[in-house]
Amino acid sequence: MRRTAIQLAVVFLLVTGASARAQQDPFARGFDAVPLKATPAQKSGIALEGASPEYTDSFRAALLFDYNHGVLALRLGDEKLGNLLPYRLDAHALFAWQLHRRLEIAADVPFTLVQGDGFQLLRDALNAPDFPGAAGVSRWGFGDVRLQPRFFLLLPEDFPVGLALTTEVRLPTGDGQSFLGERGVLVAPRLAVERAFGPVRLLGNLGLRLRPRPAQYLNLYVGNEVTFGAGAIVDLPDVGRLTDVQALLEMHLATPASAPFNFRQADSLKTPWEVLGGVRARVYGPWGVELDVGRGVTLGSGYGREDVRVLFSVRYEAPFIDSDGDGVPDSQDKCPNEPEDKDGFQDDDGCPEPDNDGDGISDGQDLCPNVAGDAAHGGCLDSDNDGVHDGLDQCPTKPGPKMYDGCPDSDGDEVPDNVDKCPDESGPPENDGCPIDNPPFVVIESDRIRIKGNILFETGSATIQKQSLKLLDEVATVLDRNPALGPVLIEGHTDDIGSDTLNLNLSQRRAQSVMDYLVSKGIASSRLRAKGFGELKPIATNTTALGRAKNRRVEFRLIKAEVETAPRIVPQKSEAGGKTDSGAK
Known part of the structure; x- marks a missing residue:
């Protein structure tokens, strides 16, 4: 009787899923059973993206282990029959590089080390070893490689809030039939906002997961989703050898874009909700560790709502620290407290060279700092012996006067040959x-x-x-x-x-x-x-x-005349009609 009830329930699930998406194959699978991933980005949360960039050329690498218990549940009404995927342990190689102050490039290369296969539960319950869709899953395999550029739109130091746009791309390199990856390329743009209050950084994310090829298993339909995330990062005091200690707390929510926060089709269109908390610290030099735990916000496990989740990572962070401000990071700077003089001579070692050419005249006084000379010529040579040293001589192999920058004037027009377009013809x-x-x-x-x-x-x-x-x-x-x-x-x-x-x-x-x-x-x-x-x-x-x-x-x-003429006096007429003299003769 129980077996019959289960068979009827499975048929109900298939019908329910088909009604949600009539054209969808109920056994298509092709989705990652762990949709929420840890971020590879620098200065971010566990899975939340931040909006504060690192210094240019800063680099981060991490090896992260992600254990999920109770990943994909099989339920009959309110009764849980078990987990189709009872557990899964993934390893992620995470990388991030701050290519520019406003652009970071990050990547995630995942590999499932071990995955539990509980599909025998379904076959036994149905007493149908050949039931379509009841085939098991691979115990291990590659997941979907993620590429994640992050563009910083508003910098927190310039605006009240920081704003960044992350455009995550998941390539279908994982086995979708084993719930390790997607059926096609998944694009997940997210907008990250950040605001700091002293030692507390508040983060918020809003985004989409866009699937060109939706996936389904039994009644569970996975298509385009709207994602939400919020959390905080709190700086804590150092503890012994642990430095840069931070506490992290965040929650994540995803809901179908076609029917957000629905209730009528909740058996088919899930709204997974998850919380995560953890702590990270630096343990030695650029090396650090992070431990996070979390679970789904629900009474039972299911897609995106695991019973328990534990993440542990070993991190290597090489921030661009430049104590003397000379553009050479301390990790490569042989003189981290003395700025490089940036004069084109051995500028990569981070150390100033006060006398590049070793002629005993300091570069600040040496008019030819990279060519050994003598003090009489300001630290330069005078190759053509014209009295104009090579540091100022525009024609160092042809004698010429100082007023002509050490160049001759062949046509005698006072325009030296090096700038004279007609050196053999006189012209202004x-x-x-x-x-x-x-x-x-x-x-x-x-x-x-x-x-x-x-x-x-x-x-x-x-x-x-x-x-x-x-x-x-x-x-x-x-x-x-x-x-x-x-x-x-x-x-x-x-x-x-x-x-x-x-x-x-x-x-x-x-x-x-x-x-x-x-x-x-x-x-x-x-x-x-x-x-x-x-x-x-x-x-x-x-x-x-x-x-x-x-x-x-x-x-x-x-110019005007220096002596102005006397004012002109107009003669007056006499009563007799003649003229009167207006001046002495």
Whole structure:
């Protein structure tokens, strides 16, 4: 009689499951009987994801053992006949790497070490050894490999709460017929929120488990699920050799997406609820351990509601600790309390090198810190003996003056060859040392007489070079043909090489020299003024040879007359209609 009742009950379960999903095979299986997994992520809970990132390049590895007792129950009404999966012990190799401050990559490689097979219970109860779906399960085997990137959207140090998005992907590498894995790729996105209150971190997770191929066994249907999780991590005082001690407490809930928190079809569409608690600590260096226990929140065991769950893990955590802030982690830093000087010389060992080239001149004073030199040249060599050491010499194998960065000036246009686009043809610096071929070369503008070129002088003197006289002759021609033009201020400018006083004096003498030449060409001196400004009005940078060449210039500015004419007096008419004189003759 009892056997008949069981057979009728099994038929009822099949009918109930079929009514829930009419097209589903009641013996398809293809789901993991332990759906809630421990997280491989760093700075997280047991299975809860956190939202606080580790430092970049931090790494975590763990070997975790997960024992579940009373995994998949077989019930007849309110009577429990036993467990189809009485126990299961899984091993997980967990890895996590903080690739970037906002991105962590994690993975889980699971393997079931031993699994109990209670399907004989069903066969005996039915007295049907060949009953479909009553075949046993593998005692061991691989589970579904999990890949878990985590994106940190809001960092707790910048916002009131931390926010992260985890996109877990489970690959179907486990045996679904033995309840070790899924029928297809499972995607489980989760949003994690975190808020810290002193030593307490509160965590909350909301997510989905999306199964493209739902699974079923007898009446139990497993499809898409909505998942919830909440918990806390509490920092505790160190205990002896145990450091970084933390207590953990969390609960997890999953419910079918098609019928959340249902009651009518509760026999088919389960809402598993589980609580976990534990403690973790560091025991030696980067090594730590964690012990967690939990169970399903229910009167009896079943899918996602095991009778007892115990998790134990050995953890290796290599956080990116950098005591001296030089970017080299303490684990690799030979000088963890002295910052690396980051000068391109042995920067990977974490130790400063005060004299890279070993020439007795400290790097802070050495103008060539990676090439041995002498003190006379600032710690550098002077390969071409031009008085400009190689650390500043742009042409270290060709002699040239300091004002040209140690480079020659083949065409004599004051634009050194290394920046002169026409090194064999003279041209102004504003044209990169190339000649200007489009006349006129002197143009009258509203506030100046602009010259297309540069007035060149002998080095360090006010003597005008012969090649510049033709340009000055054209300036004189323009002034001669425009007698009303002026007065004209001839401005002299220099670069910043040399003292301020020397440059000011030189610019004044050069401006005066140009004025004297124009006077010699018949331009009245009353129409001209000469003023030197030295290095006070640069038009380009003085840090490059080309910029300094542009600053060494002569400009012609149009100014107002220094003596204004007397006010014009309008003559008054006399009574006789003539004019009266308004001034003495």
